[in-house]
Amino acid sequence: ETGVTQTPRHLVMGMTNKKSLKCEQHLGHNAMYWYKQSAKKPLELMFVYSLEERVENNSVPSRFSPECPNSSHLFLHLHTLQPEDSALYLCASSPVTQSYEQYFGPGTRLTVT
Amino acid sequence: GENVEQHPSTLSVQEGDSAVIKCTYSDSASNYFPWYKQELGKRPQLIIDIRSNVGEKKDQRIAVTLNKTAKHFSLHITETQPEDSAVYFCAATFDTGRRALTFGSGTRLQVQP
Numbered sequence: 001e002t003g004v005t006q007t008p009r010h011l012v013m014g015m016t017n018k019k020s021l022k023c024e025q026h027l028g029h030n031a032m033y034w035y036k037q038s039a040k041k042p043l044e045l046m047f048v049y050s051l052e053e054r055v056e057n058n059s060v061p062s063r064f065s066p067e068c069p070n071s072s073h074l075f076l077h078l079h080t081l082q083p084e085d086s087a088l089y090l091c092a093s094s095p096v097t098q099s100y101e102q103y104f105g106p107g108t109r110l111t112v113t
Numbered sequence: 114g115e116n117v118e119q120h121p122s123t124l125s126v127q128e129g130d131s132a133v134i135k136c137t138y139s140d141s142a143s144n145y146f147p148w149y150k151q152e153l154g155k156r157p158q159l160i161i162d163i164r165s166n167v168g169e170k171k172d173q174r175i176a177v178t179l180n181k182t183a184k185h186f187s188l189h190i191t192e193t194q195p196e197d198s199a200v201y202f203c204a205a206t207f208d209t210g211r212r213a214l215t216f217g218s219g220t221r222l223q224v225q226p
Contacts, residue, residue, distance in 0.1 A: 033213065043157070043202060043216035090156065100145040100206060102214060104156040 003027060004105035006091050012111045015081060021108045023074040023091030029103070031096040032074040034066060037107070038087040049074060050096060081112045115140060115207045119217025126193050127225050134220045136203035137185040143205040146179060146186045147214070152199045160201075161188070193224045 004025045013019050025032065034046040046060045049068040063085075065077040074091055091105040116139040126132050138146075147162035163170045163177045163186065170177050174193075179186040190197055200221050204214040 042200075042219040043204075045213055045215070048213045100214075101147065101159055101162065104149075104158070106156050 004091060004093055004103050006089075006105040006108050008108060009106065010109045010111075012113060013078070013081065014113055015083070017081075018077070018079040020078065021076040021089055021091075021110075023076075023105055025072055025074075025091075025093040025103070025105075027093060027095070027103060029093035029095045030071055031094045032068060032071075033092040033094070033102065034074065034076055035090040035092065035104075036087050037090055043090075047076075078110075081110075083112050086110055086112045115215045117203060117205050117215050117217040119203050119220060121220060122218065123221045123223070125223045125225060128193060128195060130193055132188075132190045132193055132197070132222055132224075134188045134201055134203070134222075135185060136187070136205075136217050137183075138205045138215075139184070140205070140207045141181075141184060143184075143207055145206045146177070147204050148175075148177060148188050149202045149204065149216075150199045151202065151219075157202060190222075193222075195224050195226050198222055198224045 007022045031050045033048050036044045036046055047066040052068050052071055063080050067075040088107045088109050090107045092102040094102045119136045124132055144165035148160050149157035150160045151157040161172050161175050161177050163179050168179055174191050176189045200219045202219050203217040
């Protein structure tokens with residue numbers, strides 16, 4: 001699969017578990033984003049990384065911890081989540097300098113039990 | 114704060130009819146307005162966008178209009194087809210530096226055959 005990939009595609013975890021979501025982009029983009037998509041807030045921006053530096057943390061609880069080791073990879077580390085954190089987590093990337101357009105990954109469907 | 118409002122939340126049309134979705138934004142500095150289509154179980158995909166120096170843009174059956182004075186923009190789909198059925202999101206950038214999008218709440222379009 002080309003473009004923006006995410007793994008795993010589905011994840012079920014208990015409230016005491018620790019897990020990580022992975023995003024990888026093969027487009028040479030310089031900015032990457034995490035979004036949460038749920039019925040209550042369809043596309044909610046969580047984190048923005050531009051040139052590997054976190055430039056925004058949108059009042060996200062500390063149980064979500066992002067990591068961007070390089071411009072192609074983005075992680076979202078999860079620990080002690082709540083059932084209300086169950087949602088589709090979408091990663092996106094953007095070329096930043098050339099275009100405003102964001103390219104989305106397929107998402108990870110997270111269920112917290 | 115930053116806000117994008119989208120209406121209607123659901124829209125049902127007969128095949129062949131036109132569909133119009135409207136969005137308003139709060140920050141007069143916004144300068145990029147994309148529209149994304151998300152089919153069931155799939156990622157959001159860009160279908161058309163417009164920049165603030167343009168009033169209208171058209172691509173085959175879809176068009177977007179922008180009224181900067183009134184701070185609203187609209188998506189127009191003509192000759193609708195069943196495959197147009199999806200959730201449509203409008204978005205706007207409020208800070209060209211971070212290139213992060215603020216999304217509307219989405220419109221579920223159902224095209225009846």
